[in-house]
Amino acid sequence: xxxxxxxxxxxxxxxxxxxxxxxxxxxxxxxxxxxxxxxxxxxxxxxxxxxxxxxxxxxxxxxxxxxxxxxxxxxxxxxxxxxxxxxxxxxxxxxxxxxxxxxxxxxxxxxxxxxxxxxxxxxxxxxxxxxxxxxxxxxxxxxxxxxxxxxxxxxxxxxxxxxxxxxxxxxxxxxxxxx
Amino acid sequence: xxxxxxxxxxxxxxxxxxxxxxxxxxxxxxxxxxxxxxxxxxxxxxxxxxxxxxxxxxxxxxxxxxxxxxxxxxxxxxxxxxxxxxxxxxxxxxxxxxxxxxxxxxxxxxxxxxxxxxxxxxxxxxxxxxxxxxxxxxxxxxxxxxxxxxxxxxxxxxxxxxxxxxxxxxxxxxxxxxxxxxxxxxxxxxxxxxxxxxxxxxxxxxxxxxxxxxxxxxxxxxxxxxxxxxxxxxxxxxxxxxxxxxxxxxxxxxxxxxxxxxxxxxxxxxxxxxxxxxxxxxxxxxxxxxxxxxxxxxxxxxxxxxxxxxxxxxxxxxxxxxxxxxxxxxxxxxxxxxxxxxxxxxxxxxxxxxxxxxxxxxxxxxxxxxxxxxxxxxxxxxxxxxxxxxxxxxxxxxxxxxxxxxxxxxxxxxxxxxxxxxxxxxxxxxxxxxxxxxxxxxxxxxxxxxxxxxxxxxxxxxxxxxxxxxxxxxxxxxxxxxxxxxxxxxxxxxxxxxxxxxxxxxxxxxxxxxxxxxxxxxxxxxxxxxxxxxxxxxxxxxxxxxxxxxxxxxxxxxxxxxxxxxxxxxxxxxxxxxxxxxxxxxxxxxxxxxxxxxxxxxxxxxxxxxxxxxxxxxxxxxxxxxxxxxxxxxxxxxxxxxxxxxxxxxxxxxxxxxxxxxxxxxxxxxxxxxxxxxxxxxxxxxxxxxxxxxxxxxxxxxxxxxxxxxxxxxxxxxxxxxxxxxxxxxxxxxxxxxx
Numbered sequence: 001x002x003x004x005x006x007x008x009x010x011x012x013x014x015x016x017x018x019x020x021x022x023x024x025x026x027x028x029x030x031x032x033x034x035x036x037x038x039x040x041x042x043x044x045x046x047x048x049x050x051x052x053x054x055x056x057x058x059x060x061x062x063x064x065x066x067x068x069x070x071x072x073x074x075x076x077x078x079x080x081x082x083x084x085x086x087x088x089x090x091x092x093x094x095x096x097x098x099x100x101x102x103x104x105x106x107x108x109x110x111x112x113x114x115x116x117x118x119x120x121x122x123x124x125x126x127x128x129x130x131x132x133x134x135x136x137x138x139x140x141x142x143x144x145x146x147x148x149x150x151x152x153x154x155x156x157x158x159x160x161x162x163x164x165x166x167x168x169x170x171x172x173x174x175x176x177x178x179x
Numbered sequence: 180x181x182x183x184x185x186x187x188x189x190x191x192x193x194x195x196x197x198x199x200x201x202x203x204x205x206x207x208x209x210x211x212x213x214x215x216x217x218x219x220x221x222x223x224x225x226x227x228x229x230x231x232x233x234x235x236x237x238x239x240x241x242x243x244x245x246x247x248x249x250x251x252x253x254x255x256x257x258x259x260x261x262x263x264x265x266x267x268x269x270x271x272x273x274x275x276x277x278x279x280x281x282x283x284x285x286x287x288x289x290x291x292x293x294x295x296x297x298x299x300x301x302x303x304x305x306x307x308x309x310x311x312x313x314x315x316x317x318x319x320x321x322x323x324x325x326x327x328x329x330x331x332x333x334x335x336x337x338x339x340x341x342x343x344x345x346x347x348x349x350x351x352x353x354x355x356x357x358x359x360x361x362x363x364x365x366x367x368x369x370x371x372x373x374x375x376x377x378x379x380x381x382x383x384x385x386x387x388x389x390x391x392x393x394x395x396x397x398x399x400x401x402x403x404x405x406x407x408x409x410x411x412x413x414x415x416x417x418x419x420x421x422x423x424x425x426x427x428x429x430x431x432x433x434x435x436x437x438x439x440x441x442x443x444x445x446x447x448x449x450x451x452x453x454x455x456x457x458x459x460x461x462x463x464x465x466x467x468x469x470x471x472x473x474x475x476x477x478x479x480x481x482x483x484x485x486x487x488x489x490x491x492x493x494x495x496x497x498x499x500x501x502x503x504x505x506x507x508x509x510x511x512x513x514x515x516x517x518x519x520x521x522x523x524x525x526x527x528x529x530x531x532x533x534x535x536x537x538x539x540x541x542x543x544x545x546x547x548x549x550x551x552x553x554x555x556x557x558x559x560x561x562x563x564x565x566x567x568x569x570x571x572x573x574x575x576x577x578x579x580x581x582x583x584x585x586x587x588x589x590x591x592x593x594x595x596x597x598x599x600x601x602x603x604x605x606x607x608x609x610x611x612x613x614x615x616x617x618x619x620x621x622x623x624x625x626x627x628x629x630x631x632x633x634x635x636x637x638x639x640x641x642x643x644x645x646x647x648x649x650x651x652x653x654x655x656x657x658x659x660x661x662x663x664x665x666x667x668x669x670x671x672x673x674x675x676x677x678x679x680x681x682x683x684x685x686x687x688x689x690x691x692x693x694x695x696x697x698x699x700x701x702x703x704x705x706x707x708x709x710x711x712x713x714x715x716x717x718x719x720x721x722x723x724x725x726x727x728x729x730x731x732x733x734x735x736x737x738x739x740x741x742x743x744x745x746x747x748x749x750x751x752x753x754x755x756x757x758x759x760x761x762x763x764x765x766x767x768x769x770x771x772x773x774x775x776x777x778x779x780x781x782x783x784x785x786x787x788x789x790x791x792x793x794x795x796x797x798x799x800x801x802x803x804x805x806x807x808x809x810x811x812x813x814x815x816x817x818x819x820x821x822x823x824x825x826x827x828x829x830x831x832x833x834x835x836x837x838x839x840x841x842x843x844x845x846x847x848x849x850x851x852x853x854x855x856x857x858x859x860x861x862x863x864x865x866x867x868x869x870x871x872x873x874x875x876x877x878x879x880x881x882x883x884x885x886x887x888x889x890x891x892x893x894x895x896x897x898x899x900x901x902x903x904x905x906x907x908x909x910x911x912x913x914x915x916x917x918x
Contacts, residue, residue, distance in 0.1 A: 064291050065379040068372045075369035124238030125249045163459045166466050171243035
């Protein structure tokens with residue numbers, strides 16, 4: 001290992017960069033890989049050459065990138081119609097009261113949502129979960145209106161409370177447009 | 180009179196043989212095409228690791244949207260891990276048989292497509308399907324990348340390279356919060372879509388990576404002479420998969436490292452899961468503090484991977500031939516008591532410090548171990564060997580948290596740590612006994628096998644060429660012939676020397692380009708030890724570029740360069756000076772704004788640790804150039820041209836170089852001044868310093884040189900002894916080359 005070493009820039013394998021064919025020129029005994037490669041070559045015939053592979057790869061890359069970008073941007077701008085605010089929590093013993101403001105961002109549709117609150121461990125799994133109800137008035141959210149929902153989380157063990165409880169979360173279980 | 184007449188006697192203590200060479204750690208830059216594949220493959224690793232843990236940060240969002248139970252989320256995680264394990268072995272087999280760059284390109288592209296598919300999931304089943312397919316693509320990079328890295332980078336830099344690659348895993352962890360923030364801001368679907376985008380970019384870049392020849396670095400390491408782009412067949416290319424695994428497992432040091440990794444994983448596989456709980460239970464941290472503390476510990480791991488690779492390569496280079504296994508084994512052994520202390524102390528800051536150091540040593544074992552694993556496997560078996568190791572580690576890591584939990588339930592969490600931490604020491608002991616005992620033999624067996632395959636390949640070529648009427652002889656065993664020998668297998672610009680005389684500097688097929696403009700074309704040179712050698716050629720043909728490459732100021736894109744037996748590739752210029760190579764650049768090669776004394780001090784850089792030695796050598800140099808003694812405090816830029824060259828030459832002389840590279844000594848100087856400086860150059864050569872003098876003036880070159888090299892359009896040829904050359908003929912040749 002301590003003899004003089006080599007230098008930079010490995011040479012390129014002839015033909016190997018252009019192909020998914022075996023790089024070894026020696027014949028191989030039949031095995032699953034070889035058989036699959038031969039079958040693919042037979043089925044695809046002359047269409048499966050370097051040019052078509054490059055075209056296919058280019059198409060996959062281009063389409064994948066464009067589609068991923070477009071879908072991502074759509075998601076960024078396509079926000080849920082019911083906006084759930086940051087949960088506010090009051091803890092008494094092992095019981096937590098979680099309050100959250102839900103706002104209807106719709107211009108013309110009223111919603112009667114089902115809202116829930118949960119206590120999550122550090123893996124995002126539920127330690128406790130409960131429905132939340134509007135603290136004042138009814139659950140009907142008129143267009144551009146907001147309402148406070150309150151849920152009570154109980155039943156968390158002392159050990160989970162000490163070691164696992166990571167955060168409280170509030171979420172819309174069902175949007176439910178009002179009739 | 181610029182210089183003292185009786186220089187020879189006075190500068191005797193400046194001779195190279197009397198000059199102490201400081202011992203130091205040779206470090207190497209990754210040069211030429213080398214950096215880009217490593218960066219890219221590390222990026223692929225980062226992306227894959229970040230994805231592995233992305234799902235768990237999306238759990239709350241997925242639950243909200245699909246109303247999933249915790250069991251369903253557990254199934255999503257578990258199925259993904261099962262798929263990864265199932266995919267690892269086939270990808271290892273593919274990596275040994277097909278173009279690895281294409282495997283990574285297609286695998287990563289498919290991975291990106293599957294991410295988008297997962298982001299479009301309309302329910303649990305589609306989500307589950309997406310994650311399972313994603314898991315199948317996930318291992319396209321790890322076994323393939325390690326096999327590729329072994330062929331991209333020199334054998335003597337393998338640990339360092341593996342260390343940098345391993346950073347991909349740690350940086351992947353650091354990307355996780357980004358996924359969580361994106362999910363909170365834009366939703367889980369957008370996160371999946373955006374995480375797919377880098378996959379397409381790295382897939383495209385991977386497609387453009389060159390596919391290195393398998394085993395080429397082993398061939399280079401042994402300096403085997405052949406067409407390096409030739410694929411040399413081995414019997415492992417055609418054996419069935421099961422037979423391949425039998426061969427791999429028969430390698431004693433590999434199997435020992437496999438067992439060691441599995442045993443170690445039983446301990447550290449559960450650290451990430453249980454340590455936050457430990458900090459909460461025993462140190463009264465809240466969950467946010469515990470999680471943050473754990474990320475601080477990860478920094479220790481980062482330091483570990485970066486230092487251990489370098490250390491293992493350095494020790495290997497220093498003669499500790501099994502250092503890669505040794506460093507890994509010692510690191511594991513050291514980590515065990517550190518972890519035990521960490522989980523016993525009650526003072527939290529001390530616990531975190533101990534934990535960081537424990538993590539440092541634990542992770543430090545990975546790069547040298549990966550390098551050693553590659554060393555002992557034949558180039559055609561590395562994909563399968565790496566995948567087998569990955570599967571073993573995955574299974575052990577999956578079992579680890581369960582074992583922690585079982586012991587904690589039966590006793591308590593601290594006891595679980597105390598029971599499992601010794602496994603790290605056991606892993607280290609396995610390396611230090613079984614793996615260490617077999618490593619050297621296994622590694623040499625691989626080298627020998629590569630050498631034999633190479634010899635067989637050459638024998639086949641010989642037969643073919645003889646049939647075609649070519650009777651050129653090939654070296655026995657395929658070893659690169661002595662470049663100074665009469666029957667060297669290839670034409671080389673070397674000066675004929677006795678067969679047992681190793682050249683001081685040996686350059687092979689050096690190519691250098693400034694961006695798209697190639698300047699040096701396959702330069703070969705065997706510079707004998709001792710004497711003054713002139714390198715002549717017209718302006719702009721690459722003489723200075725060649726000198727800068729030898730001095731380390733420039734790094735060639737390809738080719739090899741040896742100073743004695745020292746491979747110079749990647750060694751920075753200041754370390755080449757310590758090795759005994761000094762470059763005196765063209766023009767006023769000194770710092771004009773500094774005093775003469777300070778300029779000379781710069782030359783004493785290799786002896787910076789010994790002030791007395793520096794002082795003594797400066798006095799010796801001032802004896803050679805008494806004119807400088809009277810101007811020590813004067814700014815060098817205010818000296819005459821001849822005096823400035825004296826300063827430059829004096830600075831070079833202080834270092835007592837074995838090889839002095841002088842570029843255009845006579846440039847802009849009066850003939851009388853040049854003559855006096857040439858006298859000093861002759862005296863320096865008389866002391867045993869080998870001088871390579873670049874000159875445009877043929878008269879100057881022939882007057883001082885023993886032998887002459889000629890450079891034209893980036894190609895070098897040896898013209899032979901200067902005494903046998905005719906100045907007019909040489910000038911004519913120069914003019915011809917100008918046309």
